[in-house]
Amino acid sequence: MKVITLCGSTRFKSQFEEMNESLTRAGHIVLSVGFFEKAEAKLVSAEELDTFRRIHFKKIDMADEIFVIDVNEYVGESTRDEIEYATRSGKKVHYYSEWKEAERSQKNRSKAASIEIQPTRDPFILSEINKEVHQLHETWHPERFKSYNRADTVTFFKQMMATSVMTFFLAVQAGKPLGYLWFEQRAYHENSFKQSFASLYVHQICVKEGVKQQGVGKMLMQEVEQLAIRDGIDRIELDVWVKNESARAFYEALGYEPIRQVMSKTMNN
Numbered sequence: 001m002k003v004i005t006l007c008g009s010t011r012f013k014s015q016f017e018e019m020n021e022s023l024t025r026a027g028h029i030v031l032s033v034g035f036f037e038k039a040e041a042k043l044v045s046a047e048e049l050d051t052f053r054r055i056h057f058k059k060i061d062m063a064d065e066i067f068v069i070d071v072n073e074y075v076g077e078s079t080r081d082e083i084e085y086a087t088r089s090g091k092k093v094h095y096y097s098e099w100k101e102a103e104r105s106q107k108n109r110s111k112a113a114s115i116e117i118q119p120t121r122d123p124f125i126l127s128e129i130n131k132e133v134h135q136l137h138e139t140w141h142p143e144r145f146k147s148y149n150r151a152d153t154v155t156f157f158k159q160m161m162a163t164s165v166m167t168f169f170l171a172v173q174a175g176k177p178l179g180y181l182w183f184e185q186r187a188y189h190e191n192s193f194k195q196s197f198a199s200l201y202v203h204q205i206c207v208k209e210g211v212k213q214q215g216v217g218k219m220l221m222q223e224v225e226q227l228a229i230r231d232g233i234d235r236i237e238l239d240v241w242v243k244n245e246s247a248r249a250f251y252e253a254l255g256y257e258p259i260r261q262v263m264s265k266t267m268n269n
Helices: 013-025 046-062 077-088 096-113 123-140 150-161 216-230 245-253
Strands: 003-008 029-031 065-069 092-095 115-119 166-173 176-188 197-207 236-238
Touching (some): 003 013, 003 077, 013 065, 013 096, 065 077, 077 092, 123 150, 123 166, 123 197, 150 166, 166 216, 197 216, 216 236
Parallel strands (some): 003 065, 065 092, 197 236
Antiparallel strands (some): 115 166, 166 176, 176 197
16 A cells, blocks of 8 residues: 555646546555646635645655656646656656556457457458458559449459468457458469569458557467468568558568569550
């Protein structure tokens, strides 16, 4: 059990109350502000403000630690004075922004722990997930992409599944599909110019809009990488549209780097 003093702007009433409850539930003694003059639009005099300041410094003296309510990392001048005072006094300083980030990370880890990656041969599920990314490609390159057609897409995936070199992985959580990855086993034969090698070629990775930024795409890519290691394949290839900056950043964060760039010129008659 610790004594913890909350510090921060009184405009952040709900966040003060959130941390008061959370820290109290965790078994700590919480010292907070007397009231929220900014959030509640209460008029206070300069003399009262000076009194409140001295009271809060006393609360810091009584505390083992302070917890700074820095919503969106905002720290005002008076709060900075409190942080400096607490630091000089040897008090440990915690921040609301860091606590919220840790909370989000924990939620994402919990969600990721319940996600399963499994092979799929269901063209209907793939077609439904593919709709979002196909429409995005159509928006970027209408001269290349047709409008999405579910029946045609289902037929296409059925044809791809009929070949032995194509594999599809599906990310599933509580029975609900979240995204898929389609890759191909490729064998490049030696010729006068190139060495022979094998690779896994990622044709598509699609994650539903509502579950992006939750590690689904990363888990799908890791599944392919583990398969490559298991089969002694030392290369994974893929391509990405230049306009798809988020996809490029995603692959680069996983260690992929550009090797060859395809260039195009539209000829006007």
